Amino acid sequence: MKKLIEILHIEYPIIQGGMGNISNAKLAAAISNAGGLGTIGVGTLTPDEVEHMIQELRKLTKKPFAVNLPINVNSYMKEMISLMIKFNVPVVSLSAGNPAPIIPILHENNIKVMVVTASVHHAIKAEKAGANIIVAEGFEAAGINSPYETTTMTLIPQIVDAVTIPVIAAGGIADGRGLLAAFSLGAQGVQMGTRFVATKEAPFSSDYKNKILNANDHNTIIIGRSKGQTRRVLEGDYTLSLLKNEEVYTTEQYAEATNENHHIIGAIDGNEKKGFMNSGQIAGLIHDIPTVKELLEGMMAECRKTLKNIGNLLNR
Numbered sequence: 580m581k582k583l584i585e586i587l588h589i590e591y592p593i594i595q596g597g598m599g600n601i602s603n604a605k606l607a608a609a610i611s612n613a614g615g616l617g618t619i620g621v622g623t624l625t626p627d628e629v630e631h632m633i634q635e636l637r638k639l640t641k642k643p644f645a646v647n648l649p650i651n652v653n654s655y656m657k658e659m660i661s662l663m664i665k666f667n668v669p670v671v672s673l674s675a676g677n678p679a680p681i682i683p684i685l686h687e688n689n690i691k692v693m694v695v696t697a698s699v700h701h702a703i704k705a706e707k708a709g710a711n712i713i714v715a716e717g718f719e720a721a722g723i724n725s726p727y728e729t730t731t732m733t734l735i736p737q738i739v740d741a742v743t744i745p746v747i748a749a750g751g752i753a754d755g756r757g758l759l760a761a762f763s764l765g766a767q768g769v770q771m772g773t774r775f776v777a778t779k780e781a782p783f784s785s786d787y788k789n790k791i792l793n794a795n796d797h798n799t800i801i802i803g804r805s806k807g808q809t810r811r812v813l814e815g816d817y818t819l820s821l822l823k824n825e826e827v828y829t830t831e832q833y834a835e836a837t838n839e840n841h842h843i844i845g846a847i848d849g850n851e852k853k854g855f856m857n858s859g860q861i862a863g864l865i866h867d868i869p870t871v872k873e874l875l876e877g878m879m880a881e882c883r884k885t886l887k888n889i890g891n892l893l894n895r
């Protein structure tokens with residue numbers, strides 16, 4: 580099996596997950612420049628907005644980067660695929676929908692494809708459809724989650740055993756110990772969201788970052804179960820009220836209440852009374868706001884140190 584870092588042409592096996600409409604070129608460039616793989620999130624943005632972001636990112640980095648296309652979330656999928664080809668985007672990550680019709684078009688244009696999945700069944704299907712890499716995302720993760728609710732610890736080794744392409748672990752990883760754990764389960768790298776929110780370069784409200792710093796191990800909640808759209812968010816006035824009342828909302832009202840505008844109000848404006856802040860359960864482990872470079876280098880060093888400590892333990 581080819582190595583993940585060789586497929587992606589990156590130095591460290593650490594990938595930034597797409598983040599709806601809120602992750603921007605500056606954050607993605609910082610991550611790619613630091614040796615990881617930065618990602619532009621397409622969310623519900625228009626092709627013009629995404630084109631502008633790709634152009635900005637290209638000015639900020641010469642390194643590889645990814646664009647995340649959430650298939651059933653964005654209504655301009657055809658135009659987005661054309662943009663990926665026009666700008667020769669090195670890597671596309673496909674989530675939230677059936678990737679099979681899209682993968683061959685991207686491959687014809689030499690674009691590497693990562694598919695985000697939360698089940699063994701979907702991982703096998705994605706490999707059959709031609710995916711180069713599987714991102715296996717457990718239920719600990721921030722944002723929209725699979726209704727299967729399978730955790731990272733259980734999901735990763737099952738997907739690793741079921742496919743023959745590299746697997747990236749996502750959900751619940753924020754430090755070098757998590758990276759080593761992912762390796763132990765058979766993954767070749769990690770994708771993080773929550774940890775990257777609390778970095779200096781992340782373009783989000785300081786209230787959002789501080790809420791992550793102050794979160795404990797049970798300050799995230801799942802909203803949307805009754806609507807078949809599970810999403811992990813930080814506890815706040817808006818999200819607790821959604822949780823309490825979601826069953827009385829119609830599907831349309833609930834979709835409106837959790838759309839990207841409310842994401843921006845929470846994450847960019849820092850207003851937890853009118854918007855939501857996505858976060859994974861790992862928030863309780865995050866106590867600082869490093870630069871992306873400090874974070875990546877620190878994770879790699881901690882991973883190596885932890886491996887050495889385990890070696891010492893085993894050799895006793």
Ligand SMILES: Cc1cc2nc3c(=O)[nH]c(=O)nc-3n(C[C@H](O)[C@H](O)[C@H](O)COP(=O)(O)O)c2cc1C
Pocket residue numbers: 595596597598599600601620621622647649674675695716719720721722723749750751752770771772773774776846857858859860861
């Ligand atoms: C603010 C935010 C927005 C997100 N939006 C998306 C998205 O648009 N598409 C997607 O595939 N994943 C999205 N995710 C999930 C991340 O890409 C990543 O897989 C996840 O955060 C990993 O789990 P962690 O938060 O425990 O690190 C989002 C995560 C965050 C924190």
